[in-house]
Each structure stands twice: as C-alpha cells, then as structure tokens.
Amino acid sequence: xxxxxxxxxxxxxxxxxxxxxxxxxxxxxxxxxxxxxxxxxxxxxxxxxxxxxxxxxxxxxxxxxxxxxxxxxxxxxxxxxxxxxxxxxxxxxxxxxxxxxxxxxxxxxxxxxxxxxxxxxxxxxxxxxxxxxxxxxxxxxxxxxxxxxxxxxxxxxxxxxxxxxxxxxxxxxxxxxxxxxxxxxxxxxxxxxxxxxxxxxxxxxxxxxxxxxxxxxxxxxxxxxxxxxxxxxxxxxxxxxxxxxxxxxxxxxxxxxxxxxxxxxxxxxxxxxxxxxxxxxxxxxxxxxxxxxxxxxxxxxxxxxxxxxxxxxxxxxxxxxxxxxxxxxxxxxxxxxxxxxxxxxxxxxxxxxxxxxxxxxxxxxxxxxxxxxxxxxxxxxxxxxxxxxxxxxxxxxxxxxxxxxxxxxxxxxxxxxxxxxxxxxxxxxxxxxxxxxxxxxxxxxxxxxxxxxxxxxx
Numbered sequence: 001x002x003x004x005x006x007x008x009x010x011x012x013x014x015x016x017x018x019x020x021x022x023x024x025x026x027x028x029x030x031x032x033x034x035x036x037x038x039x040x041x042x043x044x045x046x047x048x049x050x051x052x053x054x055x056x057x058x059x060x061x062x063x064x065x066x067x068x069x070x071x072x073x074x075x076x077x078x079x080x081x082x083x084x085x086x087x088x089x090x091x092x093x094x095x096x097x098x099x100x101x102x103x104x105x106x107x108x109x110x111x112x113x114x115x116x117x118x119x120x121x122x123x124x125x126x127x128x129x130x131x132x133x134x135x136x137x138x139x140x141x142x143x144x145x146x147x148x149x150x151x152x153x154x155x156x157x158x159x160x161x162x163x164x165x166x167x168x169x170x171x172x173x174x175x176x177x178x179x180x181x182x183x184x185x186x187x188x189x190x191x192x193x194x195x196x197x198x199x200x201x202x203x204x205x206x207x208x209x210x211x212x213x214x215x216x217x218x219x220x221x222x223x224x225x226x227x228x229x230x231x232x233x234x235x236x237x238x239x240x241x242x243x244x245x246x247x248x249x250x251x252x253x254x255x256x257x258x259x260x261x262x263x264x265x266x267x268x269x270x271x272x273x274x275x276x277x278x279x280x281x282x283x284x285x286x287x288x289x290x291x292x293x294x295x296x297x298x299x300x301x302x303x304x305x306x307x308x309x310x311x312x313x314x315x316x317x318x319x320x321x322x323x324x325x326x327x328x329x330x331x332x333x334x335x336x337x338x339x340x341x342x343x344x345x346x347x348x349x350x351x352x353x354x355x356x357x358x359x360x361x362x363x364x365x366x367x368x369x370x371x372x373x374x375x376x377x378x379x380x381x382x383x384x385x386x387x388x389x390x391x392x393x394x395x396x397x398x399x400x401x402x403x404x405x406x407x408x409x410x411x412x413x414x415x416x417x418x419x420x421x422x423x424x425x426x427x428x429x430x431x432x433x434x435x436x437x438x439x440x441x442x443x444x445x446x447x448x449x450x451x452x453x454x455x456x457x458x
Contacts, residue, residue: 005041005225014229021053031269032072038262047080055435063424070109077111084125102131116142121376141168148336177300178207182217189221199224236288335378373397
C-alpha cells in the first residue's frame with residue numbers, strides 16, 4: 001500500500017492563519033498525549049509566528065513551550081518553520097545567531113526544521129541547513145511556490161537540485177497563498193521526482209478553494225506527505241481538513257498512518273477551544289470564506305487580512321480594490337518576489353502607501369533595503385527607475401548580506417547580564433528585543449523574594 005505522511009498543523013499554521021497565533025499552551029496541553037498517539041508523521045507546533053506571539057501576547061517563554069510539548073511526544077516528530085537567515089523574525093541575523101538558534105531548537109526538542117527563504121535565494125538557508133544537519137536534526141529545504149512571468153517548472157526544478165546538493169533530508173513545496181492548481185502541483189511533483197531523490201512534501205492553504213484537489217494530485221504524483229489541520233481549525237486561510245483528506249486518500253489506496261478514532265478525539269477537544277476564540281471575536285468568520293481573487297492578485301490570506309486592517313485604521317477601506325490592483329504592480333516593479341513573510345507585508349504596505357499618497361512618493365525603509373540587496377537576490381529585474389530613485393548612483397550588493405554582519409550573540413549576552421537565565425533567553429532577546437525584555441521583567445516580578453539571614457548564636 002502507498003504511504004502518505006500527514007503533518008498536523010493545528011498548533012502552528014492553522015491557528016496562525018485563523019486566530020493570529022493566540023493559542024496559549026494551557027489551551028492544548030490536555031490533548032497532547034492523544035495527539036502523540038494519533039499516528040501523525042509530525043506535528044507542526046513551533047516557528048512561524050509562534051515565537052513572537054508567545055513573548056508579545058501570551059507572556060510565555062517560547063523555549064519552555066517547546067520543551068513542554070516535547071515532554072508529551074514519545075512517538076511523534078515535532079516540526080517547525082524557520083525563515084532561513086531571518087530565523088523567526090523579519091530581518092537577517094548574523095551567522096553565529098542562526099547557528100545557535102538552530103542548535104538550541106534541536107536541543108530543546110525539535111526534530112524537523114522546514115527552512116525557507118522568501119526570495120528562494122538559497123544562500124540564505126545554507127547556514128541554517130548546515131547547522132541543523134550538524135546538530136542531528138532533519139533539514140527540510142523549501143521551494144516557495146509562486147506564479148509570475150519568470151517563475152516556471154525549470155526554475156523550480158533547478159532550486160530542487162540545489163536543495164538536494166545542499167544536503168537537505170527532504171524538500172517541501174511551500175504554497176503559502178493556496179494558488180497552486182491541482183495540475184501545477186502534479187506537474188511540479190512529477191518533475192521534481194524525475195530530477196531529485198529527496199522525499200517531497202506539499203504545503204498549501206485552502207484560501208482559494210484549490211487545496212483539497214491540489215493535495216489529491218500531489219498524492220497521485222507521488223508526494224511523500226501533506227500538511228493538514230484538524231477539521232474545526234481547517235479551511236479558509238488554514239489548511240484542508242485532516243479527517244477529510246485521510247478519508248479520501250484511504251479510499252484511493254493510501255496508508256496515512258493515522259487512527260481515525262484518534263483524529264475524532266483530537267477534533268472533539270479543539271471544538272470548544274475554537275468556540276472560545278469565536279466568542280471573543282479573535283476567530284473572525286471572514287478568514288473562512290473562499291477567496292478566489294487570490295488567484296488573480298496572489299495575495300495570501302494573512303496578507304489580505306492585514307491589508308484590510310491597515311485600510312480600516314486609515315479610514316480608507318473604500319480603497320481596498322485599488323490596493324488589490326496595485327499589489328501585483330508593486331510586485332512586478334520589485335522583480336516578482338514570492339508573497340511570503342516578510343516580503344508579503346512589505347509589498348502590501350508599499351501598495352497601500354502608493355494608493356493613499358501617490359506611486360512611490362514615499363518608499364518604505366524595508367523596500368529600500370530590499371532594493372539594496374539586503375534580503376537577497378530579487379528573482380527578476382527591479383524596475384530601473386525605482387532602483388535609481390532609491391539607490392542613486394549606489395550599486396546594489398551582490399553578496400550575501402549576512403557576510404557583512406558582525407557576530408551578535410556575545411554582545412547581547414553582555415548587555416542582558418543576569419536578566420538572561422540561559423542561552424535561550426539571549427536568543428529570544430536578539431530575535432525580539434523589546435518583547436523579550438518585557439517578558440524578562442514580568443518573569444522576574446513573579447518570582448518570590450528570597451530573604452537571606454543568619455541566626456547568631458547567643
């Protein structure tokens with residue numbers, strides 16, 4: 001019987017896509033033992049926005065969260081998403097920070113690290129991949145899937161060959177906007193399998209309504225695994241439902257390795273959790289609707305929600321259609337970067353500014369850094385007039401930006417002093433300085449006062 005690995009995303013991408021990563025550890029701790037017995041290939045539970053959210057909103061130590069999850073997982077691999085040289089943040093970090101972060105992630109319980117670069121500039125994942133392999137982890141290299149006049153099957157296959165040459169254990173096709181059609185998926189998985197020997201995993205979202213069909217064609221083409229979400233946290237900007245895919249794939253002759261009774265138990269647990277977030281207004285039904293316009297604008301669901309929030313804040317929601325039309329134009333001007341964090345946010349903000357204040361009357365700092373080459377090599381050609389406006393006579397950098405960065409770890413460690421109780425604390429500070437310092441203060445305030453005294457003999 002053919003095998004199909006199932007990665008469950010409810011603890012990371014599903015809740016990130018639907019409730020902005022607001023689920024505290026206590027909300028899912030009671031179900032972890034049942035999840036461990038369900039038979040998933042892996043559980044995606046860390047990385048992405050979880051690290052930021054733990055410090056910023058949940059008053060949790062993200063490293064402690066990882067250790068706590070690991071303590072329940074005797075049979076199931078843990079998986080995380082890492083933004084290459086950006087780690088879990090929004091800009092590049094020095095190589096010493098990247099290596100320490102990757103090693104500590106594995107030491108604290110991580111098994112599979114899915115590593116991507118927003119521009120598919122594989123120079124920006126080399127350090128993380130190398131350290132993951134050295135630390136004994138499973139390194140999964142990514143192709144960020146996107147559509148444009150310059151992105152095609154040959155380009156993606158060439159990236160696949162580079163990922164294999166780099167030593168990755170597996171490859172993931174990462175379709176963050178849910179725009180990969182069933183036929184495109186079948187063709188890409190087939191082409192990759194003809195050219196590389198790595199197991200191929202497929203990640204998509206249900207945003208456009210294509211996700212279920214895309215996964216079935218991935219299975220037919222010989223993909224090793226797919227990402228799914230327990231049904232009450234599935235659909236819309238999240239992943240297709242675990243139970244539905246397992247049901248369909250089993251009938252097609254695939255062994256998904258999971259126990260259907262256990263899947264029901266997991267979903268039954270999360271139903272009241274979902275209701276809690278719905279009652280509080282965090283779970284907005286808007287994110288569950290199918291957004292076929294994403295096939296035209298190629299805007300991921302999370303990015304669309306962000307654009308709506310930005311325009312509401314500016315009392316300019318009536319400009320949404322204009323911003324949606326401007327977004328692909330900005331993307332073309334920037335050489336067709338894939339719309340994935342952080343590029344999706346950067347392109348969306350610039351499109352909004354262009355509509356509200358005039359095209360490129362103001363150019364954001366991050367866009368300027370992108371044009372300078374600080375995020376890596378643009379997939380295509382940046383509009384010469386825009387490049388001239390930003391750079392003047394300066395030439396964009398052609399090397400890897402991280403090669404210009406000084407080591408960060410020891411300086412941060414010295415700055416924090418006693419406030420850092422571990423290397424993990426220092427890494428939290430480097431990733432998110434303001435949020436980490438705030439967390440350290442709150443943590444210190446909770447500790448009981450230790451009074452030292454001695455009894456003198458009379």
